[in-house]
Amino acid sequence: MTNAPKFVWSFGVLANPKNSPWYGSLQVRWLGGYPLVEDNSLTSKGYQEVNLNVGYKFTKNIRLQVDIYNAFNNKGYAAQYAYDYRLTPNSSVGSGATGHPVEPVSARFSVTANF
DSSP states (O other), rough: TOOOOSSEEEEEEEEEOTTTEEEEEEEEEEEEEEEESSSSEEEEEOOEEEEEEEEESSSSSEEEEOOOOOOOTOOEEEEEEEEEEEETTTSSOOOEEEEEEEOOOOEEEEEEEEO
């Protein structure tokens, strides 16, 4: 079936040790390859992504957190589709793939204060 991954896998680990101000998590997502057209002549490789999070609780109401997305800077496509195109109005129809790339490695720093 087109645009249907052979498998989807997600795994996560959360760490929040008792009596420790530190906490964190690790999440791995894996989308398997899939055909973009019925005859399997054009396929997507799928993608893998690793996201990390580490935080520190200064008090019950104040914490600092760092999130890292796509930690290994995977260059895959989060979504990919087949398309037909013409280079000129009189040219023959060609086929190709287009997609939305996985976001590059990025980080978010946050300070949270609860009142």
